[in-house]
Amino acid sequence: MKYLDEYRDPDLARRLSDEIHRITTRHHCIMEVCGGQTHAIVKFGIDEFLPDKVELVHGPGCPVCVTPLELIDQAIAIASRPEVIFTSFGDMLRVPGSHLDLFAVKANGGDVRIIYSPLDALKIARENPDKEVVFFAVGFETTAPANAMAVYQAHAQRIANFSILVSHVLVPPAIEAILSSTNNRVQGFLAAGHVCAVMGYHEYDPLAAKYQVPIVVTGFEPLDILQGVLMCVKQLEEGRHDVENQYVRSVIKQGNQPAQQMLTRVFEIGTRKWRGIGQIPHSGFQLRDEYRMYDAETKFNVRGIQAEESADCISGLVLQGHKKPFDCPAFGTTCTPEHPLGATMVSSEGACAAYYRYRGQSLTT
Amino acid sequence: MTTEFNPTCPLPITQHTQVQLAHGSGGKLMHQLIDQIFAHLYEDTRHAPGHDSAVLNVSSDNLAYTTDSYVVNPLIFPGGDIGQLAVNGTVNDLAMAGARAHSLSLGLILEEGLDMPTLWTVCESIRRSADAARIQIVTGDTKVVDRGKGDGIFINTSGIGTIDHPLTIAPSSVRAGDAIIVNGDLARHGMAVMAMREGLEFESAITSDTCPLGDVVMELIDADIEVHCLRDLTRGGLSSALNEIASSTRLSMEIDEARIPVREDVASACELLGLDPLYVANEGRFVAFVPGDQAERALAIMQDHPGFGSANFIGRVTEQHPSLVILKSRIGANRILDLLAGDQLPRIC
Numbered sequence: 001m002k003y004l005d006e007y008r009d010p011d012l013a014r015r016l017s018d019e020i021h022r023i024t025t026r027h028h029c030i031m032e033v034c035g036g037q038t039h040a041i042v043k044f045g046i047d048e049f050l051p052d053k054v055e056l057v058h059g060p061g062c063p064v065c066v067t068p069l070e071l072i073d074q075a076i077a078i079a080s081r082p083e084v085i086f087t088s089f090g091d092m093l094r095v096p097g098s099h100l101d102l103f104a105v106k107a108n109g110g111d112v113r114i115i116y117s118p119l120d121a122l123k124i125a126r127e128n129p130d131k132e133v134v135f136f137a138v139g140f141e142t143t144a145p146a147n148a149m150a151v152y153q154a155h156a157q158r159i160a161n162f163s164i165l166v167s168h169v170l171v172p173p174a175i176e177a178i179l180s181s182t183n184n185r186v187q188g189f190l191a192a193g194h195v196c197a198v199m200g201y202h203e204y205d206p207l208a209a210k211y212q213v214p215i216v217v218t219g220f221e222p223l224d225i226l227q228g229v230l231m232c233v234k235q236l237e238e239g240r241h242d243v244e245n246q247y248v249r250s251v252i253k254q255g256n257q258p259a260q261q262m263l264t265r266v267f268e269i270g271t272r273k274w275r276g277i278g279q280i281p282h283s284g285f286q287l288r289d290e291y292r293m294y295d296a297e298t299k300f301n302v303r304g305i306q307a308e309e310s311a312d313c314i315s316g317l318v319l320q321g322h323k324k325p326f327d328c329p330a331f332g333t334t335c336t337p338e339h340p341l342g343a344t345m346v347s348s349e350g351a352c353a354a355y356y357r358y359r360g361q362s363l364t365t
Numbered sequence: 366m367t368t369e370f371n372p373t374c375p376l377p378i379t380q381h382t383q384v385q386l387a388h389g390s391g392g393k394l395m396h397q398l399i400d401q402i403f404a405h406l407y408e409d410t411r412h413a414p415g416h417d418s419a420v421l422n423v424s425s426d427n428l429a430y431t432t433d434s435y436v437v438n439p440l441i442f443p444g445g446d447i448g449q450l451a452v453n454g455t456v457n458d459l460a461m462a463g464a465r466a467h468s469l470s471l472g473l474i475l476e477e478g479l480d481m482p483t484l485w486t487v488c489e490s491i492r493r494s495a496d497a498a499r500i501q502i503v504t505g506d507t508k509v510v511d512r513g514k515g516d517g518i519f520i521n522t523s524g525i526g527t528i529d530h531p532l533t534i535a536p537s538s539v540r541a542g543d544a545i546i547v548n549g550d551l552a553r554h555g556m557a558v559m560a561m562r563e564g565l566e567f568e569s570a571i572t573s574d575t576c577p578l579g580d581v582v583m584e585l586i587d588a589d590i591e592v593h594c595l596r597d598l599t600r601g602g603l604s605s606a607l608n609e610i611a612s613s614t615r616l617s618m619e620i621d622e623a624r625i626p627v628r629e630d631v632a633s634a635c636e637l638l639g640l641d642p643l644y645v646a647n648e649g650r651f652v653a654f655v656p657g658d659q660a661e662r663a664l665a666i667m668q669d670h671p672g673f674g675s676a677n678f679i680g681r682v683t684e685q686h687p688s689l690v691i692l693k694s695r696i697g698a699n700r701i702l703d704l705l706a707g708d709q710l711p712r713i714c
Contacts, residue, residue: 004636005695013696045698116563116638222696357703 007221008044016226017049020233027053028236029185030229031178031321033171034192035062035347036220042354044222054233057185057321058354060174061192063139064091064347065319066274067167069307072097075136075165078300079105079112085128087121088136089143090114095346096339098307118150118164125154125162134296137164141195144168144285145259148266151287151294163296166286169272171195172203173283178320179211186321188232190218190225193247200255204243212241219247266291275309276316276343313342318351325355332356384479389509398507402485406471406492406502419503421468425527429464431455432523440483440517442561444553444572448490450648451520453577454599456498460579461595461651463534463586464526466498471505471522476515487518498577500524530586536613538593543682544660545618546653548581548673549574550626551603555645556634565638569630576649581670585653590663594654598647601705605644606652607690608704618690620680620702628675643692643702644709654682 032038038058041047047056060066076097079086086102093102093114106112111131115121118135125133137147147164154162171192178186191204196217204215214235218228228246235242245251263285272284287295297303312330317323325331325344335341337353344350387394435451456466471491475484495502532538554573559565578597585592596606603625607618627635627642635642649672655663660678667676685691690702 004632008695010695010697042700044694044696045700046696048698049696114563116565357701 004221007219007223009223012223013049013226016223016230020049020054020226020230021051023230023237024051024053024233025237027055028187028233029055029057029321030188030190030232031057031059031186032190032218032225032228033059033061033175034190034195034220035065035350036194037190037192037218037225038062038351038354040220040222040225042357046222046225049226050229054229056229057324058318058344058351059178059189059321060274060277060319061140061171061195062344062347062350063143063167063169064095065315065343065350066169066276067092067095067138068273068275069098069309070273070305071165071167072101073305073307074297074302076100076102076105077302077305078134078165078296079110080108081132081300083132084300085111085113085124085131085133086136087113087115087124087133089116089138091347092136092138118147119153122150122154122159122162125159126157129161131161132299133162134300135162135164136167138167140169140171140192141199141263142192142197144267145198145256145262148262151266151291152262154294155291160293163294163299164287165296167272168267168285169274170269170283170285171199172207173280174274174277175204175207175215176211177277177280177283179207179213181320183322184320186213188214188236189216190228190232191215193217193219193224193251196245196247196251196255198256198259200253200260201243201245201251202253208241208243214241215243217243217245217247217251219250274319276313276319278316310341315342315344315350315352318344325352328352382481384475384477384481384484384509386477386509386511389475389507395507402488403505403507406488406495406505419468419470421503421525423467423525423527425529427528428467429459429462429526429528430523431458431462432521433458435520435522436516437558438516439558439561440487442573443557443570445557445575445648446487446490447518447520448487449494449575451522452491452494452498452500453575453648455522455524456494456500457578457597457649457651459524459526460577460582461534461597462526462528463530463532463582463592463595464528465583466500466579467525467527468501468503469495469522469524471502472520473505473507474515474519474521475507475509476517477509477512479517483517494577498579532586532592534592534595536594536610539610539614539616539654539682540593540656541616541682541684542657543593543654544657544663544678545607545620545680545682546655546660546664546667546676547598547603547625547679548578548651548653548667548670548676549649550628550631550675551598551647551650552627552631552635552642552645554648555602556631556640558646559638560634565634567630567634571628571631571634574647574649576672578649578651581667581673584666584670585655585663588662588666590659590666591656592653592663593656596652598650598652600646602642602644602646603650603652604641604690604702605704607702610654611690612688614682615687617683617686617688618680619683619685619693620690621693622695623693624677624679626675626677640709644705652679657681
């Protein structure tokens with residue numbers, strides 16, 4: 001397939017792999033930040049192409065994983081109301097809250113709909129003036145501009161029966177939280193290409209300088225990831241810590257400025273809780289005061305809903321690269337994709353779910 | 366054998382543009398519906414509605430018998446409709462046992478308010494599909510449920526087929542060394558229905574792959590291919606079918622992603638939505654397990670069959686990783702191809 005097969009070429013993959021093997025002289029621990037990259041790594045078996053000395057750890061870049069449990073409970077509370085049409089991207093519906101998931105709300109008679117764009121939710125609101133239409137605005141800097149646009153348009157078109165339940169998180173503060181932790185092992189990062197397509201990558205320069213880590217903006221296809229790893233390993237071997245861009249076909253340093261302007265217009269930066277990690281200051285978006293009427297958390301008064309995570313789950317350690325899924329005693333036993341205990345098992349992009357699905361058993365027998 | 370069909374609905378639509386509860390009540394309206402729409406489905410007057418049972422004349426020691434229910438939204442989608450699915454699905458289940466389709470029952474549950482022209486279109490499609498698959502509809506039933514208690518039309522079909530060869534076509538016959546062949550490109554049905562249901566527009570129209578599989582199976586058997594097992598790739602797609610067989614045989618299915626045919630537009634649509642074509646439903650696709658030394662001949666027969674030109678040899682059965690499906694990814698690494706936990710859902714990003 002054009003624009004995809006070129007980046008899945010086995011011979012080129014082998015050549016990149018050979019080069020990584022050739023230049024690696026010591027152990028390096030590299031984190032791919034984004035869940036989409038984790039997914040590609042396990043789906044294509046990319047880590048089989050890396051030397052043992054290059055260890056990939058899977059970062060917190062899966063929006064489904066890091067959305068806190070109480071937000072899911074809030075979504076469920078809102079979706080259960082008879083006057084509400086609750087809209088969401090598909091993979092949030094399966095994420096278990098404390099007691100239910102959104103599929104169960106739907107089975108109980110709630111109007112829960114999978115949509116592909118927040119603008120579709122706005123359209124539903126326009127067509128159903130007697131209903132309250134809520135969109136579950138989850139994700140990183142990638143999904144935020146479209147959500148900002150939906151709120152902006154709702155405001156411009158005076159659509160009052162539309163609101164969003166915001167759970168937007170930001171990548172650079174998460175990287176900083178990982179780097180500043182006392183037991184950090186991560187020596188280099190593959191930054192998420194699509195996040196940088198929106199935001200650019202100037203935000204990473206101070207991080208690379210302060211913590212002396214190389215950061216390589218990387219795409220999602222097998223060759224992208226192998227090339228990103230090669231660039232990162234090269235820097236580590238040479239003792240450099242620059243911000244480099246592997247994903248040049250999509251990312252420019254200043255990013256997508258109209259998208260950034262829309263973000264700034266509608267959202268402001270605030271503290272967010274990350275599932276498995278906890279509160280990170282300045283790590284998420286919230287609606288600005290002038291758009292607060294579109295905030296579902298306020299509109300439906302669900303802020304008081306709190307939830308506790310399972311004590312058996314080590315997903316926070318997995319998200320920060322301290323542990324691998326196999327290190328968890330609950331992995332594959334009490335915690336499975338059908339009955340996830342925590343963040344990293346709930347989404348197909350979560351590290352535990354990806355390991356469960358693709359590495360349920362070792363192939364090296 | 367095929368009767369000429371009037372392409373327009375024969376009911377006086379000024380009176381009944383929609384199905385009413387009375388159409389299922391046993392009174393005049395029901396008889397009108399039977400006479401004007403359903404009677405056309407029964408080619409042999411011995412089987413025409415009005416009798417409580419069909420009386421069959423089947424001369425075979427071994428019969429295959431299967432049943433399936435069909436619910437799909439939308440009822441009519443690019444490349445097919447629920448009527449076609451309901452015939453082909455059951456005919457194909459018979460074919461997967463190596464049976465020649467003989468007769469079919471047809472149960473319809475209609476929702477009050479269903480447009481009469483839609484019912485007509487679906488019934489016409491049932492008739493055409495039955496003709497194409499050379500199966501007779503011999504008995505049937507219709508009920509009407511209150512508006513809001515159905516999804517337009519639900520269909521149940523059961524089928525009987527005859528087995529006139531000595532092969533045991535079943536997972537228990539699969540052996541290490543067998544070749545795994547798929548009869549064409551994957552994931553078209555699931556993506557066609559999804560695109561229609563969700564209002565997604567792609568550059569090219571993706572149409573369902575629904576079709577009857579009985580003929581190509583009989584061609585394999587008639588050519589003395591020692592068919593070990595056949596499995597259609599409906600819900601859960603190729604991945605589920607191979608996992609079921611791997612787990613029941615305790616053998617391993619080793620397949621090569623680069624050899625699995627997926628049309629470019631379908632692959633693009635899947636990529637866009639974060640879906641894996643290996644898990645997407647098909648309605649006219651199956652895998653055949655045949656002895657390794659007969660693989661080329663079997664593949665040639667399939668590729669010669671109209672519509673199956675993209676059939677391909679996708680892998681082999683081994684003993685190396687019992688009960689697992691191993692996929693060699695496009696870049697050459699191996700991974701386990703597992704069953705999905707639930708439905709495949711479009712990913713956030």
